[in-house]
Amino acid sequence: DTGVSQDPRHKITKRGQNVTFRCDPISEHNRLYWYRQTLGQGPEFLTYFQNEAQLEKSRLLSDRFSAERPKGSFSTLEIQRTEQGDSAMYLCASSLAGRAGESNFFGPGTRLTVL
Amino acid sequence: GEDVEQSLFLSVREGDSSVINCTYTDSSSTYLYWYKQEPGAGLQLLTYIFSNMDMKQDQRLTVLLNKKDKHLSLRIADTQTGDSAIYFCAERRGYSTLTFGKGTMLLVSP
Numbered sequence: 651d652t653g654v655s656q657d658p659r660h661k662i663t664k665r666g667q668n669v670t671f672r673c674d675p676i677s678e679h680n681r682l683y684w685y686r687q688t689l690g691q692g693p694e695f696l697t698y699f700q701n702e703a704q705l706e707k708s709r710l711l712s713d714r715f716s717a718e719r720p721k722g723s724f725s726t727l728e729i730q731r732t733e734q735g736d737s738a739m740y741l742c743a744s745s746l747a748g749r750a751g752e753s754n755f756f757g758p759g760t761r762l763t764v765l
Numbered sequence: 766g767e768d769v770e771q772s773l774f775l776s777v778r779e780g781d782s783s784v785i786n787c788t789y790t791d792s793s794s795t796y797l798y799w800y801k802q803e804p805g806a807g808l809q810l811l812t813y814i815f816s817n818m819d820m821k822q823d824q825r826l827t828v829l830l831n832k833k834d835k836h837l838s839l840r841i842a843d844t845q846t847g848d849s850a851i852y853f854c855a856e857r858r859g860y861s862t863l864t865f866g867k868g869t870m871l872l873v874s875p
Contacts (some may be wrong), residue, residue, distance in 0.1 A: 652853055664852050692853050692855070692865030693808065693853075693863075722808040741808070743808075750815045751798075753813055754798075755810060756808040756809075758806060
């Protein structure tokens with residue numbers, strides 16, 4: 651049973667550049683979530699998908715943030731025109747709807763540094 | 766308030782029991798979770814409890830839930846140095862998304 655994978659693990663970029671992160675969920679999981687974690691804080695929910703449908707995106711931090719899951723498998727999170735305040739760990743998680751507990755299983759995260 | 770609250774730091778000696786506490790806010794929360802995060806890593810699910818349960822035990826871990834007071838605790842028996850990490854409490858409110866506390870750093874000394 652492979653876990654959730656994320657790529658890249660680290661990204662350093664200059665302010666104003668666009669970045670894209672990828673998440674591959676656990677294969678049988680139909681729900682996929684993006685969270686952001688800043689230093690000293692717990693993860694903060696951003697958006698989630700059930701299959702290819704994005705069911706909640708109001709918590710995305712600004713219109714510079716967007717996410718897709720075109721075929722209901724992997725997902726990408728894009729941040730346009732990055733700002734220094736975007737520096738954080740971006741975590742992806744997946745779950746299987748209807749399973750007892752429906753726990754979110756997390757990937758290792760992508761650490762973004764905006765210079 | 767809106768926040769899930771946890772004490773920030775706990776220090777114990779190896780072999781002792783650790784108890785990490787959490788106060789959550791939403792009485793309609795269905796499941797409550799404990800996650801462990803080691804430095805630079807993602808979150809590892811430790812255990813969860815359904816909101817109509819009072820207690821759940823899983824090897825060295827015991828979760829106690831007081832729904833009236835919205836209080837959740839995680840007890841780690843025979844704490845080891847490898848248990849040193851940040852522990853997050855989370856509740857599910859609506860959808861299937863989780864709301865996390867700020868985490869409790871557990872330091873286990875030999």
